[in-house]
Amino acid sequence: MTARQVPSSRKTLTGSQSSPRKGREGVVTGHLFKMTRERAGLTQQGLAEALEVDTTTVQGWESGRRPLTALPMARFRALGRDLLRRGADPSLLALFDVALDADAVLSHALRDDPARDLVGHPLAGWVFTRTATHMIVWALNGVTPAALPVSPSNTSRRRGPVPTGSLLGASDRRQFFGHLRRYAEEADRAGEGGALLRRQALYLCSYDAEPGTHEWIAHMRARQPATPRPGAWTWADARSLATSLTRYGDRDALHAFIERSMADDAGELANLNYWAYWLGLDQLPRGDDSFMGRHAGWDAGALLRNLVDRLHPELGCIDLNVHSVWALLTARPGVLSTDPRIVCDLRERVSHLLDSDTVSSQSRRELDAVHYGLRLTSL
Known part of the structure; x- marks a missing residue:
């Protein structure tokens, strides 16, 4: 949880705003904060007492009435360290930077x-x-x-209707x-x-x-x-x-x-x-x-794993995904030897797509080429 700060107008020392657009600044960050707290097994009151703030402050952070995006950098980072010490999921804390960027776009668009x-x-x-x-x-x-990591089965939830996301009106x-x-x-x-x-x-x-x-x-x-x-x-x-x-x-x-x-x-x-x-x-x-036009040092095996996961016939971009897998294997044929599990998963997905009628004729030719390469790999 680092501190890429989002510009916010009319800040106060408490992190609240006098703008009539309260509740729309920091909605993503606030809901991510709520999710992080809940998955750590912390109540709003318990966290407020631990941080020595009012419960209404925690409620304001989570609802966006007192947007986290308006907190000073040092305070924001300290808050992340506090959550980590109290059992927060590090993978959720790592997403706060991205949430701040998302809120920057949203708040910019919702401001005159x-x-x-x-x-x-x-x-x-x-x-x-x-x-x-x-x-x-x-x-x-x-x-x-x-x-976002899947919520643990033992995560406690409030009774009654509770928002499942940061959805705007x-x-x-x-x-x-x-x-x-x-x-x-x-x-x-x-x-x-x-x-x-x-x-x-x-x-x-x-x-x-x-x-x-x-x-x-x-x-x-x-x-x-x-x-x-x-x-x-x-x-x-x-x-x-x-x-x-x-x-x-x-x-x-x-x-x-x-x-x-x-x-x-x-x-x-x-x-x-x-x-x-x-x-x-x-x-x-x-x-x-x-x-995009320059050679970069990304991991071909990691890219292949991600692309194979996208070989679903119902995806609108399935033809681009098929072509990308074919192009990667053409450019880096040795990548299949890095992980036998990729070969098994890819073989199953390619066979499924070839049995379907959801891809273009060019994608079918590329799938045939990938299927042939997989057969050679297994020999």
Whole structure:
């Protein structure tokens, strides 16, 4: 639990705010804090007594009325150490940095912002990972991020209805997505200077279930080159847009991207680099998308394990996942010898996909090639 601090207006010494938008700053961090406390077997009153604060302070941290994002750095870090000493799960504490980043995006969008500062927007400053993205989405659709460890069976829970996540209200969600649309359009007009903001805002907008979102994303895609090349800022943008459209059952853009923009070594390298960063295997922070075109030192075995886990026929991006596994094994054929369990799991998943009718003809050819390689491995 470190201390990447989130800008917050009108702070007070108690960490509360005088803003009428109380309860919407720090909602993700607050719920993660609540989850951490509960799984450590601590009550609000017990923790408050141990920390020598009022119970209402702990309640405020968890609800967002007194957002943790407004605490001074030293206090925030001390709070994390206190929780660790009292039995908190270290894997939950390690996620607080990411939760703070998620809250930075959410609070920025839910705060009146007529200036349209493209450079200062939280989505313009660094490339988000899957965990950071899922933390944001947690507040939009209530789906628990994959990075959160499963709750122990002995975790105590309050009686009565209890929120299971950091879900925002309907009006806040509408405001959030409206904010992202405005910024994506402004960033689009800025060209390369707004590339990262445009890409990440568009991707988050794909979680908006409102009518018309699919058409709007497709329109934004039409403004980009038909065949973006690796190394150009439009390449990562096209990849994100293609995967976004699969949420609406539209796979044509993804098939076109795989065929046109991943048809050479540069495209395959960029895709694998993106996967490694997205999945947290490349842990260096990235300020823009240019790293995708350079050779990186990620662990091929770890990347393969993560990609194999994504070979589910019901996933909208299944064709990209199949192609990525095929490309990784083509580039690093020796990776299969690093873990026999991967070979068994991959063989089972490939056979299942070949028996289904959910993949494209190109994916089927690639699965056949992977299946043949697995047979050679077992000889």
